[in-house]
Amino acid sequence: MTTALTIASLAAFILLTLGTAIFVAAEFSLTALERSTVEANARDGGRRDRIIRTAHRNLSFQLSGAQIGISITTLITGYLAEPVVARLLRGPLHAVGLPDRFTDGVALTLALLIATSVSMVFGELVPKNLAVAKPVPTARATVPLQWFFSLVFSPVIKLTNGCANWVLRRLGVEPAEELRSARSAQELLALVRNSAESGSLDPQTAELIDRSLQFGGRTAEELMTPRSMIESLEVTDTVADLIETAIRTGFSRFPIVAGDLDETVGIVHVKQVFAIPVELRAGTRLAQLARPVPTVPSTLDGDAVMTQIRANGVQTALVVDEYGGTAGMVTVEDLIEEIVGDVRDEHDDATPDVV
Numbered sequence: 372m373t374t375a376l377t378i379a380s381l382a383a384f385i386l387l388t389l390g391t392a393i394f395v396a397a398e399f400s401l402t403a404l405e406r407s408t409v410e411a412n413a414r415d416g417g418r419r420d421r422i423i424r425t426a427h428r429n430l431s432f433q434l435s436g437a438q439i440g441i442s443i444t445t446l447i448t449g450y451l452a453e454p455v456v457a458r459l460l461r462g463p464l465h466a467v468g469l470p471d472r473f474t475d476g477v478a479l480t481l482a483l484l485i486a487t488s489v490s491m492v493f494g495e496l497v498p499k500n501l502a503v504a505k506p507v508p509t510a511r512a513t514v515p516l517q518w519f520f521s522l523v524f525s526p527v528i529k530l531t532n533g534c535a536n537w538v539l540r541r542l543g544v545e546p547a548e549e550l551r552s553a554r555s556a557q558e559l560l561a562l563v564r565n566s567a568e569s570g571s572l573d574p575q576t577a578e579l580i581d582r583s584l585q586f587g588g589r590t591a592e593e594l595m596t597p598r599s600m601i602e603s604l605e606v607t608d609t610v611a612d613l614i615e616t617a618i619r620t621g622f623s624r625f626p627i628v629a630g631d632l633d634e635t636v637g638i639v640h641v642k643q644v645f646a647i648p649v650e651l652r653a654g655t656r657l658a659q660l661a662r663p664v665p666t667v668p669s670t671l672d673g674d675a676v677m678t679q680i681r682a683n684g685v686q687t688a689l690v691v692d693e694y695g696g697t698a699g700m701v702t703v704e705d706l707i708e709e710i711v712g713d714v715r716d717e718h719d720d721a722t723p724d725v726v
């Protein structure tokens with residue numbers, strides 16, 4: 372009878388440790404899964420994937436259920452395993468000559484250490500590491516069982532979870548049912564850089580994404596060509612003057628000013644001169660060709676600058692400072708190069724252009 376009871380207790384210990392492992396694996400796999408992965412698998416997969424999606428959408432409830440399951444299995448494991456292991460250790464302790472008055476205490480202490488170690492390694496650490504390394508297959512194997520347990524013990528879980536949420540609200544924290552899936556630009560930057568360092572993302576792609584994410588944080592002042600480097604033409608200058616200046620500088624867009632850049636009346640692109648007959652170019656003033664150019668504040672972010680330039684259709688904007696003076700000029704090409712790097716065409720010189 373004693374032998375049968377010992378075997379039954381050890382079998383129960385193994386099963387309860389397995390139960391702890393299931394709850395731990397379900398808990399960590401649910402927290403390791405990205406929402407996008409869960410949703411995609413649920414659309415294309417089977418019933419298990421749909422159960423995982425349901426559990427993931429009610430994460431706080433499911434994690435509370437997992438914690439209750441872990442607590443129950445761990446407590447019962449200790450209750451059953453420690454006396455049995457202690458009884459098995461008494462014989463060997465007697466055999467090594469340990470006095471009878473110490474045998475029970477030493478046996479119980481060793482039993483506690485052994486049972487706790489086995490439960491910790493096989494019931495918690497192994498399933499935790501497995502869930503982190505392989506969240507999708509682990510979730511498919513364990514979450515349906517966890518979901519069924521939470522369904523059965525729903526009243527208890529709701530009570531304990533409600534108490535915990537009440538405490539959080541008293542502390543000024545609003546409980547969340549789902550994990551936050553959105554990422555800030557800084558978090559995405561860190562993710563891209565880590566992926567590049569680990570080799571899962573090639574350096575060129577990582578650099579492009581990095582530049583794109585940082586673009587919105589740059590201001591018009593950082594993106595512009597400074598005022599001192601802008602080549603402008605007067606309203607009284609002619610198309611012939613523009614052609615000469617374009618050949619000399621290699622630039623294609625020129626602000627047309629009435630005195631200085633603070634009095635810019637518009638902008639002329641070199642391609643506009645091709646609509647003017649050759650014999651009329653020396654007598655056609657640039658004021659007749661100047662197109663209105665938008666202005667943007669120097670503090671405007673890159674995304675907003677891009678939006679304004681594209682909406683206007685001239686692919687250029689003047690950047691004004693806090694006093695209303697012209698601080699510089701920004702073009703679509705400047706913005707694109709900020710993202711993809713230097714862009715050169717067959718008309719570019721070996722030396723970098725500024726406009």
